Amino acid sequence: MNEISITHILFVSTALFFIGMYGLFTRRNMITMLMAIEIILNSVNINFVAFNKYLYPGKLDGIFFTIFIITIAAAEAAMAIAIIINLYRSHHSIDVEDAEELKY
Amino acid sequence: MGPYFFVILIPLLPLISFCILGLFGRKYIKTISGTLGVLILFITTVLSLYTAYHYYFIDGKVNGLYQHIIAFKYTWLQFSPRVSIDMGILLDPISVMMIVIVSFISLMVHIFSLGYMKGEERFATYYAFLSLFTFSMLGLVLSSNIFQIYIFWELVGISSFLLIGFYFEKPSAVTASNKAFIVTRFADFGFLIGILILAFYSGTLDFGTLIERLTSAGSSQYIEIHSATFLGVSMLTWGLGLVFIGGAGKSAMFPLHIWLPDAMEGPTPVSALIHAATMVVAGVFLVARLFPVFSIDQTVLQLVTWVGAFSALFAAVVACTQRDIKRILAFSTMSQIGFMMFSLGVSKYGGESGLGYTASMFHLFTHAFFKSLLFLGAGAVIHFAHSNDINDLGGLRKRIPVTHVSFLIACLAIAGIPPFSGFFSKEEILMAAYHSDKLIYGIAVLTSALTAFYMFRLYYSVFWRKDFHVHDNMHDEGSPSMKLSMIVLAFCTAFAGFVPVSSWITSDGAPMESHINVGFSAFPVLMALAGIGLASYLYKTENRKPQLLTASLGSLYRAAYRKFYIDEVYLFITRKIIFNGIGRPAAWFDKNIVDGFMNGLASVTSKISESIKGLQSGKVQNYALYFFGGIIGLAVLFIYLMK
Amino acid sequence: MNASVIIFYILSAFILGAALLAVTTRKIFRSAIFLLFSLIGTAALFFWMGVEFIAAVQIIIYVGGIVVLIIFSIFLTQKSGEEMPKPIRSRSLFSALALLFGFAFIYHLIYKYQFSQPGPHLFEVKVSDIGTQMLSTTEHGFVLPFEVVSILLLASMIGCIVIAMKIKPAEENER
Secondary structure: OOOOOHHHHHHHHHHHHHHHHHHHHHOOEHHHHHHHHHHHHHHHHHHHHHHHHHHOOOOOHHHHHHHHHHHHHHHHHHHHHHHHHHHHHHHOOOEHHHOOOOOO | OOOOHHHHHHHHHHHHHHHHHHHHOOOOOOOOHHHHHHHHHHHHHHHHHHHHHHHHHHHOEEOOEEOOEEEEEEEEEEOOOOOEEEEEEEEOHHHHHHHHHHHHHHHHHHHHHHHHOOOOOOHHHHHHHHHHHHHHHHHHHOEOEHHHHHHHHHHHHHHHHHHHOOOOOOHHHHHHHHHHHHHHHHHHHHHHHHHHHHHHHHOOOEHHHHHHHHHOOOOHHHHHHHHOEEOOEEHHHHHHHHHHHHHHHHOOOOOOOOHHHHHHHOOHHHHHHHHHHOHHHHHHHHHHHOHHHHOOOHHHHHHHHHHHHHHHHHHHHHHOOOOEHHHHHHHHHHHHHHHHHHHHHOOOOOHHHHHHHHHHHHHHHHHHHHHHHHHHHHHHHHHHHOOOEOOOOOOOOOOOHHHHHHHHHHHHHHHOOOOOHHHHHHHHHHHHHHHHOHHHHHHHHHHHHHHHHHHHHHHHHHHOEOOOOOOOOOOOOOOHHHHHHHHHHHHHHHHHHHOOHHHOOOOOOOOOOOOOOHHHHHHHHHHHHHHHHHHHHHHOEOOOHHHHHHHHHOHHHHHHHOHHHHHHHHHHHHHHHHHHHHHHHHHHHHHHHHHHHHHHHHHHHHHHHHHHHOOOOOOHHHHHHHHHHHHHHHHHHHHHHOO | OOHHHHHHHHHHHHHHHHHHHHHHOOEHHHHHHHHHHHHHHHHHHHHHHOOHHHHHHHHHHHHHHHHHHHHHHHHHHOOOOOEOOOOOHHHHHHHHHHHHHHHHHHHHHHHHOOOOOOOOOOOOOOHHHHHHHHHOOOOOOOHHHHHHHHHHHHHHHHHHHHHHOOOOOOOOOOO
């Protein structure tokens, strides 16, 4: 544990973040986009815990943030599923390319 | 605030009449609008006569010279400490004479119209317009400032436009009023440039100062305006020439005369006022007003002379062939004004050699009376017989005796038969012409003979020749107001020749002796009598001789009847050259290049926006990508490039 | 090079590899499973970092709740055996390039930054401490966010029911 500095962990979290973004930009299925969002949120959690552990070991604030983020991520995932189901009912497809009502 | 301050009422009273009649006439005071107009104009005439009496007899003369009195002055626009437009009233011999003429003839026309225009729907409007015209003309002759005269010049143009186009339901009347306005406006363009040139070189707009600076041989302005040239002609000639063009437009000189015959579409009393006595002499008045400056430039005087002489002869020839009463009288006006113009042109400044000036003003004075009487008489004839064409008329001398006698007096006056007024004024003109240029004298005598001929052709055709068929519902001769005005004017025509104009109106202000040279006058009078004789031979009784004469003259007759095709020439120039050559390319340029440029800008903008529109694809991931790209870009920018 | 370092590297490779496969695979069910592995890897990472409580919460909520929910919705909306359509070629190219550039940029910043050394405290997370601080009303207490989050959960539950409500009974949401 001594040789792993914070930058290593930040490398992991940054890479995870960008992988999640790639999934967000590229995937055509709405549910897979949701999965990519979960990956992003995950990376943020790792970030918080890493900062808490390496820079502020006496406090617990990062832990609390992580707890709350997990909670809210759950709620948000549920909401997203509900919206996807609703959209599926009207478009009969969950391809995000089909939901282009905002087009000019 | 001198003793002449009341003169400001003279133009103001008709203006007030215009306002009252214009605003309230139609609804409230329709029946008395005519009488109101007559009343106000009567007061104006009395004031003018009083002014004349005061000026000519009492205190106009100082040291034997008639003064230029500024009765009123008000600084209106100050351009610089030295140049300003002052509104003022200038009283000098010609302006006093003109206010008498204008107000008196206007009063006669107002009285005549009480009977002539009775039953007209827009009676009050008619009187309002007449008052407006009278105001404009009075303002014009009383102007002390060359810009003020331009303002009133344009006002006169507008009033005449309103009056000529009075019967605006008739398309021919509308066209005629447009034509009059446009032709005179076109001439006024030259007038304005002339004003600007003269004002620039003399440094002032006031008449007195302008004349003084440009005529005193040593002054800097004089030298400057003579030395500056443009295209080889001195600026003085340009300025005066352009001012003369403005005057020629209003006075219907060749080639700007085309509006005058068509202006007969207006009511006949209007023609009596405008096209006999007042508006058409505005050009002559302008030249007379600036005469001291004109007299030092021989080139312009030659121009004035030849334009006047040619117009006189041209109009006389055309008048011999016309069939409409009012057209004959219109061309007669053009001819007589030509007389006045060339009389000014042959005149010099000062003393005996200034006879042309006096003669021209005298002729203006007498012409006002007999020409307006002729027009009013024509109005009475038309009112009685409902026709303008002389082939329809004839034998009216028994049916409308008052008109007959006054018309005869006016014809004798215009032909120059003594002792009527026209003889005296024409004789002085001929004398002035004889002393300066024999060729002009010859043209003048020939024109006088022709004048006598065509006037008596008109007289015999209307009042003798054949018997008149009476239709069922004919008017009688006319109401008392019509007869009254004609009788008064006939009286003036007969005796106006004895007014000693030369002792009051001369080029330099000093009174002049005038005398009748019997030997000299005999020749023109004989020529006039010959003209009358020829006319009575051809037209007194119904016969075939006129038709034989016209057949033998053939195409010459036809050309004269068609007014020498001048209107066609104008049409050709405007259509082929101006419209096709200048108008169409300009329109093409405007539509394709100017509009095209604007449309091009618009279409480029819309094409750009079409292409940008594709960015809003409705695809959320594209938006997210743009968003992310923007953030990275801004981050790079702020972190690396803007430390 | 002791064991924890090796474990860390193995764990990171596992997490990143699973995530990468999750976002690139063509079959949706496999994508969900790869997500599951990535989340389990993250929990293991939390264990390695010494925050066992968070790791437990991660497994219970993320793995046991969210991934299950996702798999549910996959079953509800499509046939999970088929292949998904391919992504748009230009978009995947552009985003890959942009993201690589972004990653390089940010990691460069992180690498350059001198993080301050940690203090003398030992990093020890006791669950009782978490609980006490969560419910304390003093300066570092988190009772207010706690209550707000509970209300948020209530609202989201109601919202989900309302949005997804139709003839069928709505999806049951929990937590």
